[in-house]
Amino acid sequence: MALKESEAIVLRTYPLREADLLVTLFTRIEGKVRGVARSAKKSKRRFGGALEPLTYVRALYEDRERQELSRLDSCEVLESPLATEVSYPRAVALSHVAELLDELLPDREANDAVFRLALSVLAGLRGPDVWMPVTYFDLWMTRLMGYLPDLSECTVCGRALNGSRAFFHALSDGLMCAEDKRLASSEISAKSRMLAAEMFRAPVENFAGTAWPKALGSDLRKFLIQALQRHIEKKLVTAGMLEKISA
Ligand SMILES: [Zn+2]
Structure with a gap:
């Protein structure tokens, strides 16, 4: 299936298996989407810092046939809440x-x-x-x-x-x-x-x-x-x- 690209806000992440994360995104093009970020804990290149909750990102993801969870391909940080002090x-x-x-x-x-x-x-x-x-x-x-x-x-x-x-x-x-x-x-x-x-x-x-x-x-x-x-x-x-x- 084709990759989709959307602005999105990261809402939550949960650890899934060893290195994967289950990510809930609020995407601009189709609302709330849940996806798996494979090896997210290892891959700084694809996800470095982008999966902190409330990060505003440009996300690439694709739906998988007969599967509820999308595959999150990569996220690029547009704006991070961690850019200023988090009291x-x-x-x-x-x-x-x-x-x-x-x-x-x-x-x-x-x-x-x-x-x-x-x-x-x-x-x-x-x-x-x-x-x-x-x-x-x-x-x-x-x-x-x-x-x-x-x-x-x-x-x-x-x-x-x-x-x-x-x-x-x-x-x-x-x-x-x-x-x-x-x-x-x-x-x-x-x-x-x-x-x-x-x-x-x-x-x-x-x-x-x-x-x-x-x-x-x-x-x-x-x-x-x-x-x-x-x-x-x-x-x-x-x-x-x-x-x-x-x-
Ligand atoms: Zn009254």
């Missing part, structure tokens, strides 16, 4: 991006909007600040996956929430007004809802350079993570890790 918060934030892409995207389905989002957020994660890019990524991934209802009205009564208190609950979609909130709901601040509205209107670069402490938008992130976990019906490992990072 612990940054490492966790990068893992978070990889986990969301891996868990939320279906196999073999191109999604250019998500690909562009991932590239822009990875660029935003070059520096030491993680909370803005992580918030932006969680928000847009939830929306692009179709899991985000209108945040401006109560999902129960339809009343506009602008200027009034809003609540969310781990077991239900969207936001609720004070009268319709369920027991043990959490509140999402007006400030965070405003941030979300701003993030829907502007690219991630527009938010770079402003101070963004962990507390800013933490209620929004909690709401988004709950929505994502409800839809994939499992816990996101990196959500707990992010939560434990000190501000």
